[in-house]
Amino acid sequence: MTAFSLLDLVPVVEGGSVAQALANAADMARHAEAAGYSRYWVAEHHGMAGIASSATAVVIAHVGAATSTIRIGAGGIMLPNHAPLVIAEQFGTLDALFPGRIDLGLGRAPGSDQRVAQAIRRTLDSDPNAFPRDVLELQSYFADDGQTGIRATPGAGAKPDLWILGSSLFGAQLAAMLGLPYAFASHFAPDALDQAMEIYRRDFRPSTALDKPYAMAGFNVIAADNDEEAEFLSSSQAQSFVSLRTGNPRQLSPPVAGYRESLPPHHAAILDHVLQCSAVGTIDTVEHGLAAFVERTGVDEVMISSSIYDVAARKKSVALAAEAMRSLKTPLPDREGTTGSRPSTRPI
Template sequence: MGWSVIDVPLSVLDLAPVATGGTAGEALRHTTELARRTEQLGYRRFWVAEHHNMPAIASAAPAVLMAHLAAATSTIRIGSGGVMLPNHPPLVVAEQFGTLQALHPDRIDLGIGRAPGTDQATALALRRTMAGLNAEAFPQELATLIGYFRGDSGPITATPGAGQMPAIWLLGSSGFSAQLAGTLGLPFSFAHHFSPANTLAALALYRQHFRPSQWLDRPYAMVAVNVVCADTDEQAEWLSGPAGLSFLRLRAGRPEPLASPAEAAAYPYTEHEREFVRQRRDGQAIGSPDTVARALTELRGRTGADELMLTTLVYDIADRVRSFELVMEAVGRTGVGAAPHRDADNDDQ
């Protein structure tokens, strides 16, 4: 039976995974290859993450990687998924993303997160403070950042930055950023790929608190979801094994480069570990094209998402590329058009 995701743009979140036996350079070259191919396939945007002190992920400096990806592509939107504001002074973010916007007008997304996204020792190394941004500090630093882009930040002018505002998104895995995004009238991206239990509640908060703004007339919500698509359900299950083992090792405080499917299958899981991996699979779309298309259609139906962002963590770049090819073939290109209102890509800011 064929399935299709109707009128929903599809986008990509990539972690630049470092495979066992590979290097960070190889991982970044693979991310560049994937960006070019997903642009050809018709995906709307390509975002890269910010992770630190993680041997399995080469995406640690999103602004630097985005500059390379934007130069290697021509039409797909390039963004951060995201910049963790506790790790960076707002002025630095404004200058970095103002530079990107000046170099690549109307193609840059700035996705902003509130959590430091790392351990305390690494957070200290990044910003010389053990504390993240609390509920009061984060909105103020976000306002300061937006002020730099607007050019109304007082005696300090971000150059580039002022007059070079990218499309700003708030990212979240709970209700705080959802409510703030709604209050500010910003587009919101929810991390369903690692917090599926909170998805519906957070999206409800976002829509409940939404106020029209210079950015949006009505809410615009994107949902990020783990996807592994292969020719058969069995093959997709095999390819998904390394991701589960990677999260298991991360939780145990010993992150390692991404294992091969054979290494993941041979790992001696305890019953407790198997249950952890099973729980991590909640809300994921893993299987053949029909299986994945059905899962994405059901996810869109439950969430009312305006856009779906797919993230695929597999060992081999050929399998990663093939997964995105199969998904686009399965759901068609109906979702790649513009949204029916002033949408999240509006740059008249």
């Protein structure tokens, strides 16, 4: 069976609070654990009124304390925002608190706009080679190999699973070169998905971390008892994407009936483009959408994103998505180099 996991943006909804969003995150992680998800990830974003996961390592600790078996981690940490030593210390701490459960996905985007990025980094001067060097430096701290001349405490000897994240070809090339698992953000940036997967598998070099390529891709699921309800629930996510792409990010809005039909053509085009990797509808619709996505990409794991305003409706969608994933026919037709060894992935 193709593994499945959950990405939670820890949404702050209209009329809600950060405290409520964090409580919901712990509840959702427990729910995902009970539903059989392999891992639960939160992502680093900054300066966004509707996302409460900016202090990503703190949120991971919060959900770790609320769960017991599911892998927890970052999808991801935007490494250019941080000194690698700081991330080694943070995730070394998490690994000590929750041994064998921590994932550290690494990305190179700012997770914010340029103004916020400058406030975080203090400078926007960048070197295109800095991200690969920072990944290698971070690996060195965890390996405690002495190459940096500094011992990370905590961090030295920690064993979080490192992932390279991406929405372009760069991350695929780096993950292949380093022999690390790769996750593609197709749930909001689908353009380069097929080419990135091809490059990752073609150029993969075995490493001490991974003997074969292991690929994950994001997929949006909004599931409900009927198509009309699912379409209604999906309008919250649609509003969020339109707001973000038009430079006005806000808290997650309540659903609106007929929202897509009310949009001008250029806004509707935005949604059609960014939400290509999605399934909205009943469990049968979702199962067919997921099956087609897995068949198309050959991914070893699907990272499900389910942005819904109402917590109870979202929990139901997450449960239906898990049921749909378990119903997929297995095994899929084998493709050369598509299935990697992931001994730390919890059996589904």
